[in-house]
Amino acid sequence: MKTIKVGLVGFGTIGTGVAKLLLLQKERISKRTGCDVQLVRIADLDTTRDRGLKLPEGMLTADYHDILNDPEISIVVQLIGGTGVERTVMLEMINAGKNIVTANKALLATYGEEIFTAARAKGVSVAFEAAVGGGIPIIAAMGESLAANEIESIHAILNGTCNFILSNMEENGSDYAPTLKEAQRLGFAEANPAMDVEGSDTAQKLSILSHIAFGIHLDWKDIPKVGIETVSGIDFRYAKLLGYSIKLLAIANRVRGVAGSPDKLELSVCPTLVKKGSPIAAVSGAYNAVSVIGDAVETSFYYGKGAGEMPTASAVVADVMDTVVGRTKITFETLNLWNREKESGENVVLAKASEVKGRYYLRVVVEDRAGVISEVTAVLANAGISISSCVQDECDEASGVPLIIMTHETTEGAVLGAIEEMKQMACVKSEPVRMRIYG
Amino acid sequence: MKTIKVGLVGFGTIGTGVAKLLLLQKERISKRTGCDVQLVRIADLDTTRDRGLKLPEGMLTADYHDILNDPEISIVVQLIGGTGVERTVMLEMINAGKNIVTANKALLATYGEEIFTAARAKGVSVAFEAAVGGGIPIIAAMGESLAANEIESIHAILNGTCNFILSNMEENGSDYAPTLKEAQRLGFAEANPAMDVEGSDTAQKLSILSHIAFGIHLDWKDIPKVGIETVSGIDFRYAKLLGYSIKLLAIANRVRGVAGSPDKLELSVCPTLVKKGSPIAAVSGAYNAVSVIGDAVETSFYYGKGAGEMPTASAVVADVMDTVVGRTKITFETLNLWNREKESGENVVLAKASEVKGRYYLRVVVEDRAGVISEVTAVLANAGISISSCVQDECDEASGVPLIIMTHETTEGAVLGAIEEMKQMACVKSEPVRMRIYG
Known part of the structure; x- marks a missing residue:
């Protein structure tokens, strides 16, 4: 031997x-x-x-x-x-x-x-x-078992700390700050949780998966990311009402090139409303999960402990x-990964925000006076963003009242533009919170 | 090249x-x-x-x-x-x-x-x-990615036809026969569905997985199996009430040897009540899924299309x-699979029914008269089987009324013995239906 x-x-x-x-x-x-x-x-x-x-x-x-x-x-x-x-x-x-x-x-x-x-x-x-x-064999799956496929998309929960915090907020109806403190007490979050809660850890993992799946070369810092510290108890209340859970998703989405131009890739890390009933919405606590769509295998899904000793x-x-x-x-x-000279991948490049399509959830804290809904939604209308539902919350806070908006399909660019415009408005009291909608 | x-x-x-x-x-x-x-x-x-x-x-x-x-x-x-x-x-x-x-x-x-x-x-x-x-890379997972583990258990949905039929019965509140007919019309079940609905296809797949995971040599025909044709709309009604779904599960469970004797293996194919909220309970339609517990990786779960061209x-x-x-x-x-001379596996052997532990669901159709519940439950009591819940259904059929029993943990042997005894009773109108309870 x-x-x-x-x-x-x-x-x-x-x-x-x-x-x-x-x-x-x-x-x-x-x-x-x-x-x-x-x-x-x-x-x-x-x-x-x-x-x-x-x-x-x-x-x-x-x-x-x-x-x-x-x-x-x-x-x-x-x-x-x-x-x-x-x-x-x-x-x-x-x-x-x-x-x-x-x-x-x-x-x-x-x-x-x-x-x-x-x-x-x-x-x-x-x-x-x-x-x-x-413990999830996702690198083997992506590099070997799914090798016959062209990967269409990846939607993944890759950070157990974030998923633990979001799951607890959902279960207990609690807000972000006290839940983070509790997670730290239980050892599920580090004393300095920035790498986890701001999405950097997730972005690093997404950049590795995307390199294998799509051959893309990029600095992980170039992946647009939104952390979970923007998520509040109000968001879970509305998500639940509409049949969604909220997860910090790592998203890689192939954006088909039009008229013969090469495919591009949407990459993002963002709190996302995930339709209940889908396998990824059922992932709670410190678990990780990866949902991959390939052109041959269709949807495949992998789930397990994303961290921990054994x-x-x-x-x-x-x-x-x-x-x-x-x-x-x-x-x-x-x-033959990370080899610019002789790639086995496809060398797709990052899509611009204007090329990224999706549905969005917005929470805008506004002044409580007549005409405000009209003013805020006019910004969306001017940006060509169609609204699928809109609720002004009753909760009466000194800081203003939250306006919850779900959009129809639009582009990331249009939404970012609208948010920039809202931030300039006197009736908008704080930076609008945006999330993706998936499923 | x-x-x-x-x-x-x-x-x-x-x-x-x-x-x-x-x-x-x-x-x-x-x-x-x-x-x-x-x-x-x-x-x-x-x-x-x-x-x-x-x-x-x-x-x-x-x-x-x-x-x-x-x-x-x-x-x-x-x-x-x-x-x-x-x-x-x-x-x-x-x-x-x-x-x-x-x-x-x-x-x-x-x-x-x-x-x-x-x-x-x-x-x-x-x-x-x-x-x-x-399309689920479960052979690679079991043989390569989980190679550092001793596998504790496998719980799997391995037949898309059965899962399609059971999902539809659950969704539509329909019975087995018409749902099978509809599945055949839609091309989800074959004209002769026996291999699928009686569990043989599932047993064959389970024997292959078990050989890789546990090194067991056996004839797949020796795996005890119960088909889905015994499942009725009533079962789904009660399962739902109690927070369960019903799936045809392939089960492999390591039965720890006591006092230094070697481990044995419980293998079975059986309609199973699966706790809602677990990933496997969310698997609907023609999908397959495998939940594996290993001593290092803990729970890992794989899901995807179990059949179909691409x-x-x-x-x-x-x-x-x-x-x-x-x-x-x-x-x-x-x-080095299927090699009796030089195994890489462990050569565990099949556990006897008396060594297999679990909780069971029983549906016993009984005569509608005073004293029947007492007589039937006495059989369980005599077999040392403790009841966790018992309901006599109101539905009034000529054939008798269904008595639904959920047991605490007992052995497969005790349950099979009790069923044999019930079959001899005049008040029991048809062969009792048994299912496993998981989660």
Whole structure:
């Protein structure tokens, strides 16, 4: 039986889960790979904290060079987050000829091209199933199982923190601020929740999925995003009334080119009204889900734990096993990701706001006086936006009364233009809140 | 660019979808495999029917030997259903050194061992993503993406015909017979629907999934099954009242061995009350879905079109592409399925009915007279079965009145014993209907 030696950089929550599987389920993994897969070294700056797992003497080191410089280690599981020193470590490991398994979406979303180019030059592979959707095998689905398809769209819940907060707001009729505080208390949101609640984490994951599905090259920061801090209890009340739930969706939508011009891609991260009864509307709590439409497979849907020690470790160790048996090498070479010279994708480009079609939900807090509805809706009419329903809420706040508007299909550009115009109006008391409508 | 020649046996619905993808999306497939994948021959007894696809001159033949004897064809897509001549064709193709891609679940469920042994001997691979769940990549998930897990359970909707009928009964409050007739009229059920509605098709698919997930060797006919023809409108009425939907579920449940004895496996196909709000309860119409619990990944859920021309072709062509690039060969060798000598699985065995635990729903049609409830429930009490709710329906039929009973957790053996006893009672007017309760 061939021996494969594995090193692990980053001994946090997921790292601990990976170590548990590789050490405690060694027999299972050997049986299923036909190889003796040995975790031989773990590097983490914190070598003293108790992770609830007894390691063999000398396995844990504070210096990742102990892994880098061990020529017998052929696979490195890179689980430190961030894009600073993590980038250096990743490139050093690649240049030392290590095959990489990682869960670091920020690093791939930011430096994918540099990392993949280095790996190709060195003849090693990079696997990253755990970078998007935790235990959901969405990278394998997108890159392999759906390979016969042209992908039409992706609608996904990719951030468990946001989904936990929104689900709780919906269930308890509560507002954003106290729900975030509760999520922090329960460990579902970080002390500084900005990356999650502002949609950056979701945008990074969406940029990775979109690169695989559509071959698009872009900086994840170019994906338009709206965070969940704009969502209020009032929105859930109206959404419910109209048969919708509210989710922070990552959206990728193919915009067909007209008259022979190439297809473009709508990408956005935005709180979205999702029709109840659809599978994605039923996703509550810290779960993730991805709904993909392909031209052959039609709708397919994937759901599971998007984070957490063991679910994410499940994806990481599957990648280790794939790397051991040689599947990763093939996938890495055929998918040929982040390679501008020789793409396997399609190189679509981002659609402009004026090319993005959809229905929108608007909440505009207005002055409580005669004529206001007429003034606000006139802005929409002038922008060519047709209204499907409009309610002025009774709730009596000092700041004004909320006007809830659902539009018929229009363009993102028209809606953004109308919002800009409303912001200039004296009767509009705060920045209008917009959401997408899906389903 | 390397050329790979593909032959297709069976030019029915799915075969047409496969031919469409291989011929019309040739560029897409070449780009993503790095090979020139050429469909060169299609064999079908019917060479005249219009399938809505123009084939190059001479591609279609009535004689599969034209594929068998072409040494340049290295991949054969085998899409004829059944287990008679299909078995011969499959073995001949394997012995001629062809790599196989198939959607024939009956053949694998019945002759898996013979086929896989022949393929191993010849050094070729057999891929069968399309055999279970149509366009849902559940074979890849089970065999690759969840490979780090010990699977705890599978709960799946694997037959679109049954799910279509049950969904329609639920929606329209209709009974089984007229709904089946309507499904046949719409093309969702075959003229002879036995394989579908009696659960055989589901049992075949479950036996394949269970072999991958648990390494169990069994004849699919040994899986206990109850068909959907026993489900009536009354059942849906009560299920709804109690917050459940009714689905024909394929169930595989690991029964933990006590005191060091090996684990066993509960397998069954049975109409099941599924708690509303769970993803699987939301699966309606001709869709399929699989919910898998693994010890690391926890709950994961897959959903999509379980049949139909293009969704199934999506899975078939993904298998062709995996075979072209070499992933299938690796998976075939490492999974090592249907190999009694050297298993990668665990070789669990089927649990006895007395070892299978669960909650049950019973509908017993009884005589409308004093004392009947007491007599029937006494049978359950004597079997040690505790009742969680019991309703005698008001509906006044000549045949008797239905008594609806939900049990607390008990064993399948106890329930089957109680049903046998009830069948002997004069006050029980027809065979009691039993369903599982899930969630």
